[in-house]
Amino acid sequence: xxVAIEFIDVxxxxxxxxxxxxxxxxxxxxxxxxxxxxxxxxxLAIENIxxxxxxxxxxxxxxxxxxxxxxxxxxxxxxxxxxxGKVITHGRxxxxxxxxxxxxxxxxxxxxxxxxxxxxxxxxxxxxxxxxRIIEFSELGEFIDEPIRVYSSGMLAxxxxxxxxxxxxxxxxxxxxxAVGDLAFQKKCLETINDFKQRGVTILFVSHSSSDVAxxxxxxxxxxxxxxxxxxxxxxxxxxxxxxxxxxxPEEARAEATAQNIQFTGNGNKES
Amino acid sequence: xxxxxxxxxLIAVFTKKDLKVRYKSSFFGYLWSIANPLxxxxxxxxxxKLVMRVQIPDYTIFLITGLFPWQWFNNAVNNSLFAYLxxxxxxxxxVFPRSVIPFCGALMEFFHxxxxxxxxxxxxxxxxxxxxxxxxxxxxLISLAQMLFIYGISLILSSLNxxxxxxxxxxxxxxxxxxxxxxxxxxxxxxxxxxxxMILSNPMSGMILAWRDLFMHGVIDYNELFTLYGYxxxxxxxxxxxxxxxxxxxxxxx
Numbered sequence: 377x378x379v380a381i382e383f384i385d386v387x388x389x390x391x392x393x394x395x396x397x398x399x400x401x402x403x404x405x406x407x408x409x410x411x412x413x414x415x416x417x418x419x420l421a422i423e424n425i426x427x428x429x430x431x432x433x434x435x436x437x438x439x440x441x442x443x444x445x446x447x448x449x450x451x452x453x454x455x456x457x458x459x460x461g462k463v464i465t466h467g468r469x470x471x472x473x474x475x476x477x478x479x480x481x482x483x484x485x486x487x488x489x490x491x492x493x494x495x496x497x498x499x500x501x502x503x504x505x506x507x508x509r510i511i512e513f514s515e516l517g518e519f520i521d522e523p524i525r526v527y528s529s530g531m532l533a534x535x536x537x538x539x540x541x542x543x544x545x546x547x548x549x550x551x552x553x554x555a556v557g558d559l560a561f562q563k564k565c566l567e568t569i570n571d572f573k574q575r576g577v578t579i580l581f582v583s584h585s586s587s588d589v590a591x592x593x594x595x596x597x598x599x600x601x602x603x604x605x606x607x608x609x610x611x612x613x614x615x616x617x618x619x620x621x622x623x624x625x626p627e628e629a630r631a632e633a634t635a636q637n638i639q640f641t642g643n644g645n646k647e648s
Numbered sequence: 649x650x651x652x653x654x655x656x657x658l659i660a661v662f663t664k665k666d667l668k669v670r671y672k673s674s675f676f677g678y679l680w681s682i683a684n685p686l687x688x689x690x691x692x693x694x695x696x697k698l699v700m701r702v703q704i705p706d707y708t709i710f711l712i713t714g715l716f717p718w719q720w721f722n723n724a725v726n727n728s729l730f731a732y733l734x735x736x737x738x739x740x741x742x743v744f745p746r747s748v749i750p751f752c753g754a755l756m757e758f759f760h761x762x763x764x765x766x767x768x769x770x771x772x773x774x775x776x777x778x779x780x781x782x783x784x785x786x787x788x789l790i791s792l793a794q795m796l797f798i799y800g801i802s803l804i805l806s807s808l809n810x811x812x813x814x815x816x817x818x819x820x821x822x823x824x825x826x827x828x829x830x831x832x833x834x835x836x837x838x839x840x841x842x843x844x845x846m847i848l849s850n851p852m853s854g855m856i857l858a859w860r861d862l863f864m865h866g867v868i869d870y871n872e873l874f875t876l877y878g879y880x881x882x883x884x885x886x887x888x889x890x891x892x893x894x895x896x897x898x899x900x901x902x
Binding site: 390450453454455456457469471480482483487490491494495496497499500523 | 896
């Protein structure tokens with residue numbers, strides 16, 4: 377069991393559900409339109425992607441907004457099924473929940489930890505046994521018994537990350553969440569992630585900060601236009617990636633961003 | 649992979665969360681879930697007993713023994729529409745068994761229903777009646793049948809509502825219609841013969857009648873109960889079918 381994650385010719389396309397919103401009206405008055413939608417318009421998020429991540433590797437997915445990174449993460453986490461191809465994973469997967477997502481604003485930090493850790497696959501007695509360690513890691517002090525609607529975004533990030541530290545996953549998915557905490561906490565997170573790495577946990581990391589990527593990951597998968605552009609060591613790929621980003625003059629970059637926005641209005645907020 | 653023990657933990661944690669969230673900032677807490685059907689019972693009592701002079705003995709008990717189980721069904725079905733919508737982030741990021749969410753919704757409303765049982769007992773005493781021993785197995789038996797039925801419908805509605813948001817409107821209209829097509833406010837012998845079959849073919853009619861027989865007379869009609877389980881199993885089968893064929897798309901659409 378050397379391989380932790382394997383993508384074999386994976387394609388993922390979504391129907392543009394956005395347009396089905398007013399479904400029943402169309403169903404009653406223009407049934408043919410529904411069929412057109414269901415059959416025709418599909419948004420191709422990733423196309424024929426293949427790669428392997430070995431056990432214990434720390435891998436970063438990089439690429440522009442809308443390149444297909446979040447879709448890939450969704451496929452690894454198992455919340456989505458590929459349209460074509462195969463995704464193989466070994467071991468318990470934990471993905472760090474987005475800021476505030478998965479947390480309920482009315483519940484206290486403590487209650488949210490229990491909810492979150494249970495959702496990530498821990499038995500209740502395991503959660504209770506680790507509760508103190510989680511709270512200690514979060515550095516939230518007496519705020520832990522306040523409803524999290526009064527938390528700052530930094531505090532939410534601390535809460536989310538501290539839950540992850542005690543879940544003992546085999547594969548850890550981190551989706552651009554480190555940017556919010558204060559510097560001291562960011563450092564602590566990086567240390568924890570490196571700790572995980574030492575213990576042989578496979579890490580899949582998405583970030584737009586190439587310095588964070590360089591600190592954590594040995595391998596980089598560069599995704600562009602829904603395809604794998606390059607796979608290689610961080611030190612080899614990152615300079616090329618940076619160079620390409622800089623190469624685009626600001627005007628072009630802006631035009632590109634607008635084009636992508638238009639492309640993505642039909643797709644809800646798949647990339648957030 | 650997911651053991652029953654873990655499933656139990658998940659349900660416990662989730663239901664607790666739902667209960668806490670609902671009563672977090674309300675002073676009277678669960679009393680509200682009794683206040684609501686009681687207020688309706690008072691209104692209906694005034695209209696039908698005092699104004700229209702319906703000749704049904706013990707009309708207050710008659711009303712609440714129908715209204716309380718109906719409330720369970722009604723609220724659970726209504727809430728199930730938003731089971732996944734209101735937990736979008738969790739569904740998008742984690743892979744716990746999704747079927748747990750609508751189950752917890754139905755379970756929470758069941759607890760509310762249990763909380764209304766003392767109210768029924770009090771009213772029985774007021775009318776010089778008393779609860780019967782048959783409740784001991786009657787309540788669990790009918791509850792299970794109704795739970796199956798509600799959970800099946802919840803699975804269908806919570807999944808379909810992600811794809812057809814219009815469903816919400818249809819369901820709220822449908823529930824109002826179903827309420828008046830169920831013998832809650834009236835007894836079956838008041839229904840004109842030609843509508844008799846129509847009213848009684850509604851699954852909730854059987855449920856309500858079973859509850860009322862149990863609460864007011866301490867009687868369980870086992871043939872009827874068998875039919876109720878039939879409805880429950882059909883609803884569950886349909887629910888599982890629809891839920892299973894759509895569940896892998898939840899994360900895409902949310």
